[in-house]
Amino acid sequence: MKKVYLISGGVTKFAKANTAMDFRAMVRDAYDFALAAVPSLDPAMIDGSVISYFSDHFSRQLMAGAMVHDFLGLCPKPSRRVEGGGATGGLCIQSAYEDIASGRMKLVVAAGFETMSRVNTWKGNEFIALASDTNFDFPLGGFYTGYYAMMVARHMHEFGTTPEQMAMVAVKNHGNALHNPFAQHPAKLTVEDVRNSEMVAWPLTRLDCCTMSDGAAVAILADEETAQKLCDRPVLVKGVGTGTDCMRMADRPHGEVILLPHGKKEDYENLKYPGVHSFRAGRMAAKLAYEQAGIADPLEELDFVELHDAYTSSEIQTYEDLGLCRYGEGGDFVERGAPFMEGIDYGLNIPEKGKLPVNPSGGLLASGHPVGATGIMQAVFALWQLQGRIGKFFGDDTLQIKNAKRGLIHSHAGTGTYVAVTVLEAAR
Amino acid sequence: MKKPNKKIRLPETEEGGTLFNLDPLIVKQHYEIDYLHSYAQDSPFFAGLAKGVLLGSECRNCNYRYATPRKTCMYCGHETEWFELPATGRVHTWTTCYYAGEVFLKETPFNLVLVEFDGVDTLFLSRLVGVETGEISIGMEIRPRFLRNSRFKATDVYFVPAAPDGEEKK
Ligand SMILES: [Zn+2]
Numbered sequence: 001m002k003k004v005y006l007i008s009g010g011v012t013k014f015a016k017a018n019t020a021m022d023f024r025a026m027v028r029d030a031y032d033f034a035l036a037a038v039p040s041l042d043p044a045m046i047d048g049s050v051i052s053y054f055s056d057h058f059s060r061q062l063m064a065g066a067m068v069h070d071f072l073g074l075c076p077k078p079s080r081r082v083e084g085g086g087a088t089g090g091l092c093i094q095s096a097y098e099d100i101a102s103g104r105m106k107l108v109v110a111a112g113f114e115t116m117s118r119v120n121t122w123k124g125n126e127f128i129a130l131a132s133d134t135n136f137d138f139p140l141g142g143f144y145t146g147y148y149a150m151m152v153a154r155h156m157h158e159f160g161t162t163p164e165q166m167a168m169v170a171v172k173n174h175g176n177a178l179h180n181p182f183a184q185h186p187a188k189l190t191v192e193d194v195r196n197s198e199m200v201a202w203p204l205t206r207l208d209c210c211t212m213s214d215g216a217a218v219a220i221l222a223d224e225e226t227a228q229k230l231c232d233r234p235v236l237v238k239g240v241g242t243g244t245d246c247m248r249m250a251d252r253p254h255g256e257v258i259l260l261p262h263g264k265k266e267d268y269e270n271l272k273y274p275g276v277h278s279f280r281a282g283r284m285a286a287k288l289a290y291e292q293a294g295i296a297d298p299l300e301e302l303d304f305v306e307l308h309d310a311y312t313s314s315e316i317q318t319y320e321d322l323g324l325c326r327y328g329e330g331g332d333f334v335e336r337g338a339p340f341m342e343g344i345d346y347g348l349n350i351p352e353k354g355k356l357p358v359n360p361s362g363g364l365l366a367s368g369h370p371v372g373a374t375g376i377m378q379a380v381f382a383l384w385q386l387q388g389r390i391g392k393f394f395g396d397d398t399l400q401i402k403n404a405k406r407g408l409i410h411s412h413a414g415t416g417t418y419v420a421v422t423v424l425e426a427a428r
Numbered sequence: 429m430k431k432p433n434k435k436i437r438l439p440e441t442e443e444g445g446t447l448f449n450l451d452p453l454i455v456k457q458h459y460e461i462d463y464l465h466s467y468a469q470d471s472p473f474f475a476g477l478a479k480g481v482l483l484g485s486e487c488r489n490c491n492y493r494y495a496t497p498r499k500t501c502m503y504c505g506h507e508t509e510w511f512e513l514p515a516t517g518r519v520h521t522w523t524t525c526y527y528a529g530e531v532f533l534k535e536t537p538f539n540l541v542l543v544e545f546d547g548v549d550t551l552f553l554s555r556l557v558g559v560e561t562g563e564i565s566i567g568m569e570i571r572p573r574f575l576r577n578s579r580f581k582a583t584d585v586y587f588v589p590a591a592p593d594g595e596e597k598k
Contacts, residue, residue: 142529
């Protein structure tokens with residue numbers, strides 16, 4: 001396989017509604033942003049594109065990917081759409097990676113979008129819930145927050161995780177986003193603010209959940225020769241992993257934990273896994289990505305993580321799947337402050353602040369979640385971190401992690417149905 | 429060449445359009461559709477609900493028992509057989525939804541439960557009726573009830589506490 005590099009990226013400002021641009025114009029905006037960052041790239045060099053968006057219902061336009069490719073001026077070159085629920089953007093990056101790794105292409109555009117403002121929020125929730133089994137799960141309420149609430153209720157029962165620990169995730173991610181000009185919901189919050197906001201599905205409040213967004217993101221990937229030629233600070237795609245699980249969470253097994261290199265079987269003697277408290281797909285994706293990247297202990301070997309925090313609860317569950325701590329310790333991990341940024345005052349007493357920043361950008365909770373763009377947005381923010389260019393693109397270097405060498409991005413679909421994990425590393 | 433007939437006009441109605449905004453121009457588009465939806469291989473499950481019977485599926489090759497219909501076993505690929513789920517189960521996990529997808533908003537608040545059954549390897553998703561949020565706990569015994577007038581949907585079955593006050597005395 002050929003080495004694959006991320007060489008540029010661009011995003012739109014994420015917003016509840018961007019009615020001034022349709023999906024094509026939004027992607028074009030993010031694409032022009034990405035092109036501007038690599039001035040020696042002549043678009044004629046581009047071999048093709050991979051386009052991602054989640055739901056045909058939001059845009060009510062089939063083959064919207066073809067329309068985006070057209071709007072970028074890339075016809076008649078190869079293109080395809082990639083879709084996988086919430087993991088759509090992460091899968092798009094991995095699909096573009098495959099184009100380069102296989103030798104089929106040298107320079108590829110990965111572009112994603114979602115325009116969710118075209119229907120009201122509750123119709124939007126209904127559309128999203130169509131990504132659950134429509135015979136057995138959807139008719140019960142058509143509501144993903146309900147599914148995640150049940151999963152974390154079991155996590156609380158199994159491990160003693162608390163709603164206050166979950167609220168700390170919201171405090172962190174909204175607080176980080178105060179320094180990200182592309183973010184949709186920057187806010188200085190307290191644990192009480194989160195717990196006192198409206199209950200959506202017990203124990204998840206409105207501030208425990210991400211919201212609907214309009215937005216687009218573009219990443220440009222290249223082989224080694226092209227990357228060296230076009231980019232002064234290319235970032236190596238060091239490892240990719242993808243995992244899956246049953247669509248109906250009711251069908252998931254209650255068996256043995258899948259161990260990471262640093263995990264021990266004896267830690268989990270009485271744990272039935274994954275049940276509905278953990279994401280087996282996330283663990284599988286991490287395992288494969290770590291194996292390819294040669295990572296033995298992610299907590300020590302990663303400098304930051306951008307993960308799919310559609311809910312505060314799923315961020316805590318994901319710490320565990322990624323092996324940043326053991327299963328059951330996710331609540332404690334956030335309570336000790338490990339995933340917080342060192343240079344920000346959150347108004348919390350957190351002794352281990354800065355150990356391994358998670359969602360320095362603000363994540364989905366605060367940056368926004370235009371589904372098809374989200375996983376690509378994570379790749380773009382991670383690229384800027386590893387290039388040391390957060391200050392340049394954010395106009396504020398508070399969120400720049402000093403000497404960031406290696407980062408992980410995590411994109412998650414369904415109730416943990418598809419998960420894509422990609423490890424990125426600064427190449428120089 | 430004939431002269432154009434100026435009297436040719438498309439017949440028009442007075443419907444007009446619904447406008448939300450002028451710049452950019454935002455208009456209302458309506459969309460609805462009826463599907464001819466087949467439950468196909470899962471039909472016996474839904475027919476069962478109409479008869480007051482809750483069916484799971486079991487693999488007699490590897491003895492794995494599913495609390496949901498699965499035509500073939502996910503472990504060995506053998507075709508499964510229908511079996512009747514136990515008369516009572518327990519709350520494996522739960523929530524109360526105060527919001528929902530648009531078509532379900534009018535039903536809020538409602539409780540969702542994943543039900544576990546003795547001797548069955550997987551769970552079943554349903555609504556729990558007749559209890560308030562504060563009264564639900566993981567492990568509580570519950571049993572299925574069925575709509576009298578079937579709608580042939582997963583909501584034809586719902587769960588209630590196994591022994592609601594007074595119920596058993598009648
Ligand atoms: Zn079997």
